[in-house]
Amino acid sequence: MSEKPHGEVQKGFRKIVYLTFPPEVSGRPVVCNLARLFDLSFNILKAEISPRQDGTMTLEISGLETDFHKGVNYLKENSVRITPVAQKIFRDEDxxxxxxxxxxxCPTKALVVDKGTRKVLFEIDKCSACGLCTRVCPVQAMAVDLDENGRN
Ligand code: SF4
Ligand code: SF4
Incomplete structure (x- = not known):
């Protein structure tokens, strides 16, 4: 059972994913069903959906990890292609x-302070694309690359 506070930042598992919908699925409420069937919260970061065409969506999903995996399986069963966007999290070094x-x-220690230089290092290979850093960074140095998604 999950307690779901309806606040901005929900505790628990969170991940940003990139979805591709085939034309026959584009008009169906499969994303809304993530909340209804699996008690997940979602935040649509970017979406391009047209009737009878392939659709794409960058989605931030949060909730319990077990529910996240059930939701992902549900999407896959409904012919939605899912791509993690960990490599799309970037830092504006300037x-x-x-x-x-x-x-x-950062839950995965992808962002750590270098003890020698006191600079913050970003190790992208450790990033799980939870998106939390993009919410707390005061200068928006951490961001999701929404333009390049889906070209891989
Ligand atoms: S770098 Fe940012 S998006 Fe990646 S795991 Fe850490 S907090 Fe999450
Ligand atoms: S919160 Fe933003 S400005 Fe601060 S160390 Fe992290 S990326 Fe840099």
Whole structure:
């Protein structure tokens, strides 16, 4: 059972995914069903859906990890293609002021303070695309690349 606070940032598992919908699915409420059937919260970061055409959507999903995996399986069963967007999280190196705020939020330690230089390092290979850093960074140095998605 999951308690679901309806606040901005929900505790628990979260992940950003990129979805591709075949034409026959584009008009169906499969994403809304993530909330209805699996108690997941979602935030649509970008969507391009047209009737009778392939659709794409970048979606931030949060909830319990077990529910997340059930939701992902449900999407796959409904012919939705799912691509993790970990490689699409990027840092604007010119913008980062190395305040360290993101290091406290990052669940995978992809963002850590270098003890020697006191600079914040970003190790993209460790990033799980939870998106939390993009919410806390005061200068929006951490962001999701929404333009390049789906070209892989
Ligand atoms: S929160 Fe933003 S500015 Fe601060 S260290 Fe992280 S990326 Fe840099
Ligand atoms: S770098 Fe950002 S998006 Fe990646 S795991 Fe850490 S907090 Fe989440």
């Amino acid at each position: 913008c980062c002021i190395h305040c360290g705020l993101c290091t406290a939020m």
